Amino acid sequence: MAARMDVLLGAQWGDEGKGKVVDVIAPDYEVIARFQGGPNAGHTLLFEGQKHVLHTIPSGVFRTGTVNLVGNGVVIDPIIFLKEVNALMAIGVDVRESLLVSRRAHLILPTHRALDAASEAEKGSSKISSTLKGIGPTYMDKTGRNGLRVGDLELPDFKGRFRSLVNKHERLLAMYDRPGAPKEAEEEWLAAVQTLRSMKLVDSEHYLDQALRSGKRVLAEGAQGTLLDIDFGTYPFVTSSNTISAGACTGLGVAPNRIEKVVGIFKAYCTRVGSGPFPTELEDADGEQIRKVGQEFGSTTGRPRRCGWLDLPALHYAVMINGITELAMMKSDVLSGMERIKVCTGYTVNGTATDRMPYDITGRIEPILEKVDGWGELHTNEALPDGLERYIALIERYVGVPITLVSLGPDRAQTVLRQGTLVH
Numbered sequence: 569m570a571a572r573m574d575v576l577l578g579a580q581w582g583d584e585g586k587g588k589v590v591d592v593i594a595p596d597y598e599v600i601a602r603f604q605g606g607p608n609a610g611h612t613l614l615f616e617g618q619k620h621v622l623h624t625i626p627s628g629v630f631r632t633g634t635v636n637l638v639g640n641g642v643v644i645d646p647i648i649f650l651k652e653v654n655a656l657m658a659i660g661v662d663v664r665e666s667l668l669v670s671r672r673a674h675l676i677l678p679t680h681r682a683l684d685a686a687s688e689a690e691k692g693s694s695k696i697s698s699t700l701k702g703i704g705p706t707y708m709d710k711t712g713r714n715g716l717r718v719g720d721l722e723l724p725d726f727k728g729r730f731r732s733l734v735n736k737h738e739r740l741l742a743m744y745d746r747p748g749a750p751k752e753a754e755e756e757w758l759a760a761v762q763t764l765r766s767m768k769l770v771d772s773e774h775y776l777d778q779a780l781r782s783g784k785r786v787l788a789e790g791a792q793g794t795l796l797d798i799d800f801g802t803y804p805f806v807t808s809s810n811t812i813s814a815g816a817c818t819g820l821g822v823a824p825n826r827i828e829k830v831v832g833i834f835k836a837y838c839t840r841v842g843s844g845p846f847p848t849e850l851e852d853a854d855g856e857q858i859r860k861v862g863q864e865f866g867s868t869t870g871r872p873r874r875c876g877w878l879d880l881p882a883l884h885y886a887v888m889i890n891g892i893t894e895l896a897m898m899k900s901d902v903l904s905g906m907e908r909i910k911v912c913t914g915y916t917v918n919g920t921a922t923d924r925m926p927y928d929i930t931g932r933i934e935p936i937l938e939k940v941d942g943w944g945e946l947h948t949n950e951a952l953p954d955g956l957e958r959y960i961a962l963i964e965r966y967v968g969v970p971i972t973l974v975s976l977g978p979d980r981a982q983t984v985l986r987q988g989t990l991v992h
């Protein structure tokens with residue numbers, strides 16, 4: 569039988585630590601493929617004392633022999649892509665060999681970024697707190713059938729297509745009473761597309777079909793998280809793509825019956841960057857401590873992340889929507905030494921208790937919190953402390969799937985595999 573594809577994705581509001589897990593399990597896969605999002609993502613990897621942040625390029629890029637594919641569901645800003653390529657080449661990672669880019673992926677133009685800023689300014693106090701990387705306007709052009717794709721770079725009239733889209737954007741920006749993109753940004757963009765054009769451009773659906781048929785293992789890497797999904801997240805405070813497992817099918821061109829494992833990544837607590845509902849948010853010393861110890865500041869924007877207790881109904885929802893088969897719990901060390909840990913087991917919505925994630929959590933919603941035991945310091949080579957084992961057992965009972973990986977720190981080495989392993 570042809571090999572299957574596994575999917576790895578965020579089960580919360582993003583920033584769960586997906587990059588680290590992909591990097592840890594990458595040796596088990598021949599192909600790592602990003603399926604949605606764009607440079608709004610910041611996947612942080614730490615090894616041998618060095619920190620690396622990836623925005624567009626899959627997190628398998630540091631492992632020799634792994635093919636990294638940017639799928640059709642991803643949106644690419646050539647300027648950011650070029651910077652990422654240069655940073656990798658400077659440390660000896662030759663992406664010209666190991667990186668493939670789908671011709672069907674859409675391009676982010678400087679005017680998309682300007683439109684993102686205009687849309688946010690227009691929303692005023694109800695703004696989404698977008699990363700302003702042009703993600704929303706680029707996906708709007710994709711679904712509106714106006715977008716430019718990577719494959720268009722190979723067409724003789726690419727410049728003409730670019731110009732007509734820019735003109736359209738400029739008319740929209742004028743309606744918003746906003747300036748277009750500066751001339752230098754356009755020049756920088758047109759120079760940067762040369763690098764993208766020189767990459768190995770592929771029809772990724774055929775590439776992946778062939779890879780799977782020949783027995784290769786493929787890992788689909790998601791960006792952002794389930795609660796930022798355009799359909800099932802906390803709309804409208806979401807991103808503009810399908811971050812859930814179904815997005816791996818549309819964002820890569822792989823049929824659903826070829827998916828085997830779905831690995832959900834979550835933190836031992838919750839964070840959210842930007843605006844939008846967050847039932848377990850802590851605005852006290854506990855929240856401050858989690859932010860400080862967990863260094864909860866955005867890797868793309870540097871913004872402080874909002875912090876709160878683990879939300880089990882939300883995690884259960886993520887397990888359901890994605891068909892998660894196993895979970896990886898990140899940043900368990902951040903809660904070490906806390907005397908009181910709480911976990912949300914339900915909500916009170918307009919006076920009624922429920923353990924279901926409601927349609928709209930922007931209204932009056934109170935978390936039902938249970939106190940659980942804390943635990944002391946964590947050491948990679950020792951058994952996990954009883955308090956942490958009990959915390960893990962509580963989560964597994966609630967959501968009904970096993971936690972097979974526990975991360976005790978940012979480094980590759982600070983990882984404990986439990987109950988069998990994530991790897992094959």
Ligand code: IMP
Pocket residue numbers: 581582583608609610696697698699700701703704791792796805806807808841842843
């Ligand atoms: P956009 O995708 O940049 O338009 O941002 C929409 C919302 O998703 C904002 O609240 C962002 O803060 C959030 N967001 C986008 N990308 C990420 C991410 O990679 N991690 C966490 N939050 C994100």
